[in-house]
Amino acid sequence: MDGLTVRRAGEGRPLHLKGTEVRLLAFGDGTEVIHHHLKAGTAWGLYPAEGWHALEAVYVLSGKLRIFGEEDGTLFEPGDCIHACPVTRQTVFVAEEDSSFLYVSSAPVFHEYTGQIQHLKRLAASIEEKDGYTAGHCERIHDLAMQIGQALHLGQTDAMYLNYASFLHDVGKLCVPLEILNKPGLLTDEEWRVMKQHTVYGRRMLEETGLPLLLGAAPLVHYHHERFDGTGYFGLKGEEIPFGARIIAVVDAFDAMTTDRPYQRARSKREALREITTLAGTWYDPDVVEVFHQLARILPEG
Ligand SMILES: [Fe+2]
Numbered sequence: 616m617d618g619l620t621v622r623r624a625g626e627g628r629p630l631h632l633k634g635t636e637v638r639l640l641a642f643g644d645g646t647e648v649i650h651h652h653l654k655a656g657t658a659w660g661l662y663p664a665e666g667w668h669a670l671e672a673v674y675v676l677s678g679k680l681r682i683f684g685e686e687d688g689t690l691f692e693p694g695d696c697i698h699a700c701p702v703t704r705q706t707v708f709v710a711e712e713d714s715s716f717l718y719v720s721s722a723p724v725f726h727e728y729t730g731q732i733q734h735l736k737r738l739a740a741s742i743e744e745k746d747g748y749t750a751g752h753c754e755r756i757h758d759l760a761m762q763i764g765q766a767l768h769l770g771q772t773d774a775m776y777l778n779y780a781s782f783l784h785d786v787g788k789l790c791v792p793l794e795i796l797n798k799p800g801l802l803t804d805e806e807w808r809v810m811k812q813h814t815v816y817g818r819r820m821l822e823e824t825g826l827p828l829l830l831g832a833a834p835l836v837h838y839h840h841e842r843f844d845g846t847g848y849f850g851l852k853g854e855e856i857p858f859g860a861r862i863i864a865v866v867d868a869f870d871a872m873t874t875d876r877p878y879q880r881a882r883s884k885r886e887a888l889r890e891i892t893t894l895a896g897t898w899y900d901p902d903v904v905e906v907f908h909q910l911a912r913i914l915p916e917g
């Protein structure tokens with residue numbers, strides 16, 4: 616079925632949260648379609664949020680939902696649809712009996728449902744100092760990568776993948792022994808082989824969550840050490856390398872060059888930028904480098 620993504624009934628792991636079973640059925644361009652099943656007595660709500668302008672709609676499939684605290688209670692039954700754009704007041708629904716509904720949001724919310732992403736982010740941040748980076752490496756990579764993504768007009772879905780992959784790119788280093796991770800001298804061939812595996816471990820950690828956003832981000836983590844000419848970790852070249860991974864490669868190299876590491880002193884931003892520019896088209900995607908060049912000029916020197 617060319618061009619169609621099919622998800623069969625029962626496929627994929629649902630998330631279970633306090634009497635609620637949640638499945639992300641479809642997402643794209645920032646819109647998400649989420650199936651909810653609420654056990655009788657469970658509450659679920661729509662909340663206004665600052666800077667949030669999304670359309671949010673609830674379409675009741677089965678059971679009965681009552682608006683909590685309403686005078687004589689407003690009851691919603693299968694076929695009823697409630698929506699707001701944006702949501703301006705808090706509305707809490709309580710399931711009168713086991714109920715299910717589709718929840719559609721024109722901006723991503725699914726990740727809010729899970730602590731798994733926060734957990735991975737904490738792991739990623741914990742590794743940066745063990746790896747000899749200054750604190751804030753993940754954050755800096757994330758911020759720069761997202762600025763490049765914006766300048767290159769990434770679509771909403773790709774931007775979401777980049778959002779997670781850029782922060783989590785090195786999370787797999789948790790599985791690399793510390794003596795290899797911060798060895799001051801050169802790595803032996805065997806140590807180097809283990810080190811390179813951090814990309815594979817990272818991919819696996821993201822995939823193990825089963826979260827669609829992280830499944831989409833996983834290949835970017837896997838291929839963030841590819842080089843444009845095919846001389847990177849796994850030999851992917853040019854457009855074979857996911858675009859987001861090409862962005863991460865540039866900002867990661869820049870941050871590594873401008874940070875004091877166990878085996879090298881930090882270089883100035885200007886110097887690092889010059890080196891990256893000379894490698895445009897060989898190691899790095901020239902389009903990404905061009906945008907980064909414009910962007911890096913406005914970065915504070917330090
Ligand atoms: Fe890495």
Ligand SMILES: [Fe+2]
Nearest residue numbers: 752784785867
């Ligand atoms: Fe990194």
